[in-house]
Amino acid sequence: MNANGGEEEYDFLYKIVLVGDSNVGKTNLISRYIKNSLPKNSNPTIGVEFATRVVPLRSGGTVKAQIWDTAGQERYYAIVSAHYRRAIGALLVYDVTNNKTFANAKKWIQELKSKAEPDIVIMLVGNKIDLVEKNPEKREISVEAAENFAKQEGLLFIETSAFTSHRVREAFESLLEEIYKNQRNKNNKRNDHGDPLNPLAEPPKTSSCCS
Numbered sequence: 001m002n003a004n005g006g007e008e009e010y011d012f013l014y015k016i017v018l019v020g021d022s023n024v025g026k027t028n029l030i031s032r033y034i035k036n037s038l039p040k041n042s043n044p045t046i047g048v049e050f051a052t053r054v055v056p057l058r059s060g061g062t063v064k065a066q067i068w069d070t071a072g073q074e075r076y077y078a079i080v081s082a083h084y085r086r087a088i089g090a091l092l093v094y095d096v097t098n099n100k101t102f103a104n105a106k107k108w109i110q111e112l113k114s115k116a117e118p119d120i121v122i123m124l125v126g127n128k129i130d131l132v133e134k135n136p137e138k139r140e141i142s143v144e145a146a147e148n149f150a151k152q153e154g155l156l157f158i159e160t161s162a163f164t165s166h167r168v169r170e171a172f173e174s175l176l177e178e179i180y181k182n183q184r185n186k187n188n189k190r191n192d193h194g195d196p197l198n199p200l201a202e203p204p205k206t207s208s209c210c211s
Contacts, residue, residue: 008054011061014179015086016172017068017116019108020093021101025127028162029093030069033172038162055173059180065172084115089122089179091171096126096159099140102149109153121182123156123175124149130161 018026031039034051050068057063068083092108094101105124112120126146132139143159150157156178160167 008064009062010054010064012063012180012183013066014063014088014176015066015068016089016091016175017070017084017087017112018091018093019070019112020125021095021098021104024093024095024098024101025162026091026093027069029091029125029127029160029168029171030067032162032165032168034067036165055176057177057180059177059184061180063176063180065176067172082115084112087112087116088120088183089175090116090120091123091125091175092155093125093127094141095128096141097128097131097138102126102141102146105149106153109155119182119186121156121175121179122153123158123171123178124153125171126157126159127162129159129166130163133161 018030020026028038030051031037034053050066052064052066054062054064068087070083090112092105092112094105096102109122112122124146126141126143146159147157149155156174158167158171158174160171162168
């Protein structure tokens, strides 16, 4: 809301999903970005939840980011994957101290590409770097390995710490900037072919959360 208590104005609405194994810090990343704090309740996400933030873009215009938090447990896959629909951006999160969460990244990419928008922009996020800053021996995935994987899969890449807030804002807003650039290029191509422009994406039909 703005200073007058009304809804903030925005030019674009982007649906973003956070995916990745359980306990990699997806909920903490969202809470840090939206509220600049960590949630008091550390229980795993059940199903899906979402939050929003209006962000001015460096490229021009203002975007309302609808950020969906998804459960990483296998038993929720059917529920979660249904909410990938219409997503045009994703943060694929892994824990830099847990190689298994990185090894599963390929699976999450396949899920996104099969159920989200065809031109979805994906950012690979290595979270919990505060743990390796304190004890470098805890690191199981090197920066080089993650960068090479991201390059191979056509992903953006960043390392973050939801605990210290290191590069959290940069992760979300770099993704939003890349989506804007992607959507603008797509709209320019449509315009070249005489198709109407639609700068404002519609919100997803489903907005309920599972409990």
